[in-house]
Amino acid sequence: MRLAEAWRVALDALRANRLRSGLTMLGMVIGVGAVVILVALGTGTKNEVQAQVEGLGSNLLLVVPGQVSLNAAPAVSRLDQSDLDAVIRIAGDRDRVAVSLTSGENVRAGKEQVFTSLLGVLETTPKVFLRDVRAGAYLTRTDVETGRRVAVLGSSVAKTLFGERDPVGQQVTIAGVRFRVIGVFAPLGQSLGVDRDNEVHIPLSTAQRLLATKRVDAFAVKAPDAETIDRLGRDIVAELHRRHPDEEFSAVTQEQILGVLGDILGVLTAVLAAIAGISLLVGGVGVSNIMLVSVRERTREIGLRMALGARPRDIGLQFLLEAVLLTTIGGLLGIAFGVGASLATAALSPVPAALTWWSIALAFGVSCAVGIVFGVVPAQRAGRLDPVVALRSE
Amino acid sequence: MTQHAAIEAIDVARTYALDGVSVPALRGVTLTIAHGEHVAVVGPSGSGKSTLMHLLGGLDQPTSGRLRIGGRDVAGLTAAEMAHLRNATIGFVFQSFHLLSRTSALDNVALPLVYRGLGARERREQAARMLERVGLSHRIGHRPNQLSGGEQQRVAIARALVTEPAVLLADEPTGNLDQATGAAVLELLEQLNTAEGVAVVLVTHDREVAARARRQITMRDGRVVSDTADDAETASDAGEVPR
Ligand SMILES: Nc1ncnc2c1ncn2[C@@H]1O[C@H](COP(=O)(O)OP(=O)(O)OP(=O)(O)O)[C@@H](O)[C@H]1O
Ligand SMILES: [Mg+2]
Numbered sequence: 219m220r221l222a223e224a225w226r227v228a229l230d231a232l233r234a235n236r237l238r239s240g241l242t243m244l245g246m247v248i249g250v251g252a253v254v255i256l257v258a259l260g261t262g263t264k265n266e267v268q269a270q271v272e273g274l275g276s277n278l279l280l281v282v283p284g285q286v287s288l289n290a291a292p293a294v295s296r297l298d299q300s301d302l303d304a305v306i307r308i309a310g311d312r313d314r315v316a317v318s319l320t321s322g323e324n325v326r327a328g329k330e331q332v333f334t335s336l337l338g339v340l341e342t343t344p345k346v347f348l349r350d351v352r353a354g355a356y357l358t359r360t361d362v363e364t365g366r367r368v369a370v371l372g373s374s375v376a377k378t379l380f381g382e383r384d385p386v387g388q389q390v391t392i393a394g395v396r397f398r399v400i401g402v403f404a405p406l407g408q409s410l411g412v413d414r415d416n417e418v419h420i421p422l423s424t425a426q427r428l429l430a431t432k433r434v435d436a437f438a439v440k441a442p443d444a445e446t447i448d449r450l451g452r453d454i455v456a457e458l459h460r461r462h463p464d465e466e467f468s469a470v471t472q473e474q475i476l477g478v479l480g481d482i483l484g485v486l487t488a489v490l491a492a493i494a495g496i497s498l499l500v501g502g503v504g505v506s507n508i509m510l511v512s513v514r515e516r517t518r519e520i521g522l523r524m525a526l527g528a529r530p531r532d533i534g535l536q537f538l539l540e541a542v543l544l545t546t547i548g549g550l551l552g553i554a555f556g557v558g559a560s561l562a563t564a565a566l567s568p569v570p571a572a573l574t575w576w577s578i579a580l581a582f583g584v585s586c587a588v589g590i591v592f593g594v595v596p597a598q599r600a601g602r603l604d605p606v607v608a609l610r611s612e
Numbered sequence: 613m614t615q616h617a618a619i620e621a622i623d624v625a626r627t628y629a630l631d632g633v634s635v636p637a638l639r640g641v642t643l644t645i646a647h648g649e650h651v652a653v654v655g656p657s658g659s660g661k662s663t664l665m666h667l668l669g670g671l672d673q674p675t676s677g678r679l680r681i682g683g684r685d686v687a688g689l690t691a692a693e694m695a696h697l698r699n700a701t702i703g704f705v706f707q708s709f710h711l712l713s714r715t716s717a718l719d720n721v722a723l724p725l726v727y728r729g730l731g732a733r734e735r736r737e738q739a740a741r742m743l744e745r746v747g748l749s750h751r752i753g754h755r756p757n758q759l760s761g762g763e764q765q766r767v768a769i770a771r772a773l774v775t776e777p778a779v780l781l782a783d784e785p786t787g788n789l790d791q792a793t794g795a796a797v798l799e800l801l802e803q804l805n806t807a808e809g810v811a812v813v814l815v816t817h818d819r820e821v822a823a824r825a826r827r828q829i830t831m832r833d834g835r836v837v838s839d840t841a842d843d844a845e846t847a848s849d850a851g852e853v854p855r
Contacts, residue, residue, distance in 0.1 A: 223726055234714055522710045525671060526771070527699025527727035529692040605671045609710070 224532070228539035231512070232547075239544060242508045245501030246548025246588070247555060250581045252494035254556025257577040259563070260487025262570030267479050271472050273406075275348045277444055279451050281305070281437040281458070281469045298432045301461060308453050309439050316346035316438040319425050325418055326391040327379040334375050335417040336392060338425020338434075346440045354386035354401030357421055361400075365423040369397040373405040374415040392418065393428055408568050439469075447471055498584060501548070502592040509541050509596035520600055521608025534601030541593025542586060549585025553578055616683040618701070618778040618811050619645040619668050624677035625834075626663050637663040639834040640677065643841075645779060649811045650802065652822035655831030661815045662783055664831070668813065669781045670698045682778060699727050703772030703810070705782035705801075709764045711756040711771075717743060718752045721770045728775070742770040746800060762793035769800060779811040780804070786821070798824070 232239040283295045306315050319338035324331055341357045343349060351370065361368050369390060376385045376399075385399045397420065406414040426432060439454065441447035451469030458467040513520070520533055557573060564571040626638040638660045645651060645668065653661050666672040670681050673694075679686045682701035686694065711720045722739035730738075743752055746766040756764050765785060772780050782801065786794030798814075798821060805812045814825065822828050830838040 220726075220729055220731075223732075230714070518710065519712060522712070523723070523727075524695060525669070525698065525704050525710075526724040527695050527775075529695040529727075531692065532695075532727060606666050609671075609706070 221535075224535050224539050225543075227536050228543050231516075231536075231540050232543055235512075238508060242504055242544055243548035243551065245504040246498070246545050246585060247552040249494060249498035249501040250549045250552025250585055251555040251559065252497055253491055253581050253584070254553055254573075254577060255559050255563075255571070256490035256494050257487060258556070258560035258571040258573050259569065260483060260490055261574055261577070262564065262572035264480060264483040264487070265572050266570045267483065268476055271476050271479070273348060274472065275346060275440065276472075277441040277447055278346070278472050279439045279441060279447055279454070279469050280471075280475070281439060281451075281454055281467060282435075283465060283467055295433050295435045296462060296465065297434050297437075297458070299434070301458060302434055302437070304457055304461065305437050305439065305454055308457055309450070312340075313342050313345045314440045314442075316340060316343045316440075317422060317434050318436050318438075319422060319429070319431070319434050321425070321429055323393050323418075325375060325379065327385075327388060330379045332375055332378045332416070334372070336425065337417055337419050338422040338429075339419050340422055343419065346438050350404035351401045352404040353384065354399070356401055357419065362421040362423055365421060365427060367395060367397045367424055368400045368420065370401040370403060370419040371399055372403050372415040372417040374413050375418055376402045390418075392420070395428060495584075498588060502545070502588040505541055505544050505589065506592040506596060508544075509537060509593055510599065512540070513537060513596050513600045517603065517608045517611040520603050521605050521611070524603070524605035525609060530601035533603070534597040536597075537600045538590065538593045538597040541596065542589035545585045545589030545592075546582070549582055549588075552585070553581055556581070616680070617644045618647050618649075618682065620678075620680040621668065621674075622678040624667060624674045624679055626660075626667060626672065627675045636834055638667070638674075641834075641836050643829065643836060643839060645811055645813060647778060647811055648805070648809045649813075649827060650805045650825045651811070651813045651827045651829060652825035653813065653815045653829045653831060654817070654819070654822045655837075659831040660834040661831055663834075665781050665783045665813070665815060668779070669702045669704060670694050695727070699724060699775060701778050703775060703777040703780040705765070705768050705772050705780065705785045707784040707787040709756070709761075709768045709788070711764055711767060713756050716753050716755060717748060717759065717767045720756070720767055721774050723771060724775045738774055739770070742774045743767070745773070745804075746770045760793070761789050762796060765789060765793075765797050766800065769797070769804070773804065773808070773810065777810060779813060781813050783815045784817070785814065786816070786818075 283297060302315070302317055306312050309315050317340055321336050322333060323336040325334050325336075339357070341359045341362050344351070344356050352373065354370070356370055357368065360366070369392065371379070371385055371390075379385065379390065380388060385402055388399050390397050390399055403415065408414065420428075422434065437454075439450060441450050448471075451471070455467045455469050459465070523533060557578070560571040560573055563569055621644070622642050623640045624638060624642070625636065625640050628635045628637055641664060653664065655661055663672075667674055667679060668681070670686060673686060681697055684697060686697070689697065712723070715723075718736060718739050721742050722735035725735040725738060740749075740752060743749055746769055748763060748766055748770065751759060751763060751767075756767070759767065780801070785801070786797055789797060801812050801814065802824065804810055814821070816822050828838070828840045829836055
């Protein structure tokens with residue numbers, strides 16, 4: 219029998235049982251659709267995180283007390299101004315070093331109030347990180363050295379407190395102390411459900427006075443180039459360790475952060491895909507089941523075809539192709555459904571979803587494979603029927 | 613005739629194993645179906661007529677004995693080789709027609725040619741010619757449920773003949789038809805036998821029908837108890853076998 223003929227016979231058989239074929243396909247549609255959607259969500263999240271970490275700037279080194287690992291509790295910092303001076307000395311240039319002292323505080327303007335991250339920083343922040351100021355200006359060295367009560371607002375803070383009005387030159391109250399707004403950041407947007415524009419920068423010295431502390435929480439150092447970054451990290455950690463012998467410090471690069479985050483998100487994506495894979499398995503078992511029913515129902519037809527000259531492999535092929543058609547048509551519908559749902563999610567919600575060709579190709583390949591794997595047993599059973607027995611069956 | 617017989621069975625037996633008990637359905641049958649013969653097989657129910665037809669048609673393998681179909685010994689043939697042999701040599705007509713219900717008369721007739729690897733066009737041409745031959749040109753696009761029983765059996769006969777087999781095996785082909793329709797079907801078979809030269813082997817319960825065949829084989833209890841060909845052999849020089 220010609221292959222084209224076998225496809226036609228298989229397609230005819232599916233058409234003869236439209237409802238049953240459709241319901242069997244539904245299992246595949248759901249399974250394949252779920253794989254496509256979940257992989258798109260995983261990939262989208264990974265892309266977003268990557269873009270964010272890369273968007274911080276290039277050749278960045280983040281220096282924090284304690285160890286950077288998943289199960290380590292965040293350490294309380296005992297770093298202070300003299301450590302900052304030491305780091306600047308090693309980095310060779312004050313403009314290469316950013317520092318932060320962070321605290322959650324309420325900020326008020328008139329009747330409006332918002333809870334935000336308050337960061338005590340140096341004027342060097344925009345030189346180390348890529349941060350654009352939309353209106354007004356950033357802090358100056360004089361602001362930092364004289365401990366002025368001036369603030370730069372994140373865009374969502376500005377929006378909540380001042381609406382459409384221009385905040386520059388206005389007063390805000392932070393932890394009961396009045397500050398003058400001198401600038402507003404350009405928006406960064408949301409990421410993983412967190413508003414990245416909900417922060418306020420004030421001079422480090424002002425923040426230390428406000429919070430009654432001498433500490434700083436973390437440094438960020440911009441290396442001159444990619445080659446020197448590891449060495450610089452080791453030097454800084456060594457110096458900090460010398461100054462605080464009973465404490466540990468870590469210096470991590472963006473690449474290392476991406477690696478860790480990528481691993482976490484990769485595992486997450488794989489787990490999601492595996493869960494979706496189980497529904498594919500269930501769909502495959504459904505196909506197997508329906509094909510066995512079909513073989514039983516059409517035993518007389520099989521007997522007749524054999525009497526007329528069909529070989530066991532002709533009969534087997536007919537049923538195998540039927541199973542493959544069921545799963546691949548179901549798979550294509552599932553891909554269409556998954557792609558549609560992913561695009562809709564990306565367009566209509568803040569949840570990131572990124573389609574990749576490999577996941578679509580994989581979903582299609584898996585659909586075919588499921589048809590072959592779960593169609594083989596029914597096909598063999600059909601091909602092995604005894605023509606005399608098959609012809610007599612009711 | 614120096615050419616080999618269409619089908620040759622020598623001491624063929626077929627035993628079924630049923631729940632560990634062996635049931636002998638055929639107990640040693642020897643017979644030859646020559647090209648162009650017209651044979652009726654009669655006998656009481658359970659005497660092994662259908663079992664014999666299955667063996668002669670290559671649907672089943674004998675438990676013992678030698679069986680040659682179209683000159684080929686079936687011993688040791690694989691299922692695929694048997695399928696090929698059936699397609700090349702045998703046409704089947706069943707009591708219950710066995711037409712594919714969702715398929716037109718034309719495509720039903722063309723079905724055996726699918727397993728010869730013929731293209732759709734060629735298949736349809738040959739099938740159409742065969743339907744014309746059985747007088748159903750005007751029913752080409754009809755499905756079995758749009759045809760009368762007699763018409764359905766004629767479609768089945770066209771399907772059996774479209775491969776131009778050496779032998780047509782018909783197991784009670786009129787069993788599901790009324791008297792008049794059955795007679796017409798039998799007449800068609802006789803006509804094809806004379807005109808096309810295809811050997812026809814017919815199982816029937818009807819004495820009159822059997823009498824119209826040139827040769828009668830009577831079975832009882834898995835054995836051939838009489839075969840008019842054997843009687844004729846002794847008097848073969850005397851000319852034609854009397855009806
Ligand atoms: N698959 C089988 N398993 C066991 N026994 C069988 C099987 N097929 C046939 N037989 C037995 O073989 C014997 C011959 O059966 P067969 O069908 O050849 O008879 P038949 O002459 O065609 O009868 P009928 O005129 O009723 O069609 C019967 O006794 C039957 O019970
Ligand atoms: Mg019978």
